[in-house]
Amino acid sequence: MARKSDRFGATQGLGSILEQEKRRIYDDATPAKREAFLEAERAREVYRAWNTVCARTREGQHVCGLHFVPETRELVVYVDGSSWVNELTVLREIIRARMEACGVRVSALVFKLSRKGYEAPRAASSAANKVKSSPCAGLPRAELSSADVAAIDARVSHIKDESLQRALKSAMGAGLSLDKTRKSTK
Incomplete structure (x- = not known):
């Protein structure tokens, strides 16, 4: 628990407070729990890199879920159509390279068709969401x-x-x- 003098000292941002609390929890944890924390951090970095590379793309709109397998460093990506499985498989190495540029290396990207009922929500159809044709097409x-x-x-x-x-x-x-x-x- 924070002492009164700690709480009423200099103004701190929420990010620094969270970082201090995370450090406190980590320092008090057992070695097994520490390893679990570190593994969760590594998985979070993989998801963050995926989102940086693909979240706002046309292909990313068809992703229903992600699962990171830390033992093999594979990222399993669930998509809402078999044609999207094929298209993302073709783009696999480009996506891996872009994720690596974000500081995250995965051994493989595996694309799978999502089960019925787990489709990605469709974006509202508007002029702002439509992909513009390239002037060089x-x-x-x-x-x-x-x-x-x-x-x-x-x-x-x-x-x-x-x-x-x-x-x-x-x-x-x-x-x-x-x-x-x-x-x-x-």
Whole structure:
């Protein structure tokens, strides 16, 4: 319990008070309980990275639930349609790379069809929620120069996972090509 002098000292924000309380609980815990706390923190970081990468995307609107398996570091993602299972499976390595850029590494993303009754709530249909068509849709993509390809290779060379490296090269190349196409059509 906080002493009167502690409570009436300098003004503190709620975040610092919560951090102090979390530290107090952690310090008083048994080693097994401490490990459980740390595991919960790691899982929370995985969910936070997923939300940073996917929550406001078109694909993210079809996610019904997440389950992190700490033993294998797999993130199981439940979606509301088999076509979304397929689409997210195609995007798996890009999503993993973006999560890794947020500081979280998962060994695998597993996409599964959710059970009936657990579908994601549909967003209200309005002009604000509709995806705008790209001004470059249907246009041929600009070719990348050898210097562009070399720059992309240099940026992903530190990534050890070859499939992740290939996926990033592909995504970065497509983005750069689209940027060049947009600039040439202005």
